[in-house]
Amino acid sequence: MTEKTNVTLIDQDASRRAAISHCLAGCGVHAEPFEGLDELTTRWPKGGLFLVHDKGDTIIQLLASMAARGQWMPVVAYEQNPTTRRIVNAVIEGAIDYFAWPTSGTEVASILAEAERKADVIGNAKLREALARSRVARLTRREKEVLEGVARGLSNKLIGETLQISARTVEIHRANMLNKLEANHSSEAIKIAIEASLVA
Incomplete structure (x- = not known):
């Protein structure tokens, strides 16, 4: 040591x-x-x-x-x-x-x-994972569900159908989710979700 x-x-x-x-x-x-x-x-x-x-x-x-x-x-x-x-x-x-x-x-x-x-x-990978988990922890349950849908490549309409909410409501949750994750684009949010082990 x-x-x-x-x-x-x-x-x-x-x-x-x-x-x-x-x-x-x-x-x-x-x-x-x-x-x-x-x-x-x-x-x-x-x-x-x-x-x-x-x-x-x-x-x-x-x-x-x-x-x-x-x-x-x-x-x-x-x-x-x-x-x-x-x-x-x-x-x-x-x-x-x-x-x-x-x-x-x-x-x-x-x-x-x-x-x-x-x-x-x-260490660098674990630090990225810790940061990603910290960001994902800020999300509400519904925002996490929207993030999972985005990570699976689903459209707002399909996410809405899966969660039984309107596409407009999905859009609002999606915007809030991106803001809380400090992500500019969906691709950044997906990367964070993967690093946090939210999705495979």
């Missing part, structure tokens, strides 16, 4: 936070510990990566917070004796790597260094 990398540790368990922080310090890695996302919002990191205890929907909430800020940072998750399904779900949700705790500080530092290398490769 590079010396400038900031590691933000999120774990509700104080003793585990202390153990992981101590473990990393022994390898020359400083981790800024936080109990949860609420505490983190007042001191959001400028960069680096997240080391997160995989509990509940913490990873999903963290990624949503990043998307709302238009910022992406790699997430490495951990749990004691995680199942294969849990690891797979965390990676699908957006974790870049996963490990079982407890382990050695050297092992964790190695995993974090690898996550940092992966982040350099995929």
Whole structure:
């Protein structure tokens, strides 16, 4: 890991936070510990990566917070004796790597260094995805439905028929949708929808 990398540790368990922080310090890695996302919002990191205890929907909430800020940072998750399904779900949700705790500080530092290398490769794509999700999150349910129709290449008339609204109403939703997405043309809106994984 590079010396400038900031590691933000999120774990509700104080003793585990202390153990992981101590473990990393022994390898020359400083981790800024936080109990949860609420505490983190007042001191959001400028960069680096997240080391997160995989509990509940913490990873999903963290990624949503990043998307709302238009910022992406790699997430490495951990749990004691995680199942294969849990690891797979965390990676699908957006974790870049996963490990079982407890382990050695050297092992964790190695995993974090690898996550940092992966982040350099995929960071721009993930940042575009975070920005796109942030923009799509501004849309109403109906505006999202119109965007999906536009992305499928449907005309206002066909979108209206599908949603059982008039073509004129579709036009209004379409204009609002383009404005909220900060898109000048439908093609830009479609690109944003694809980057946000709203459509395939």
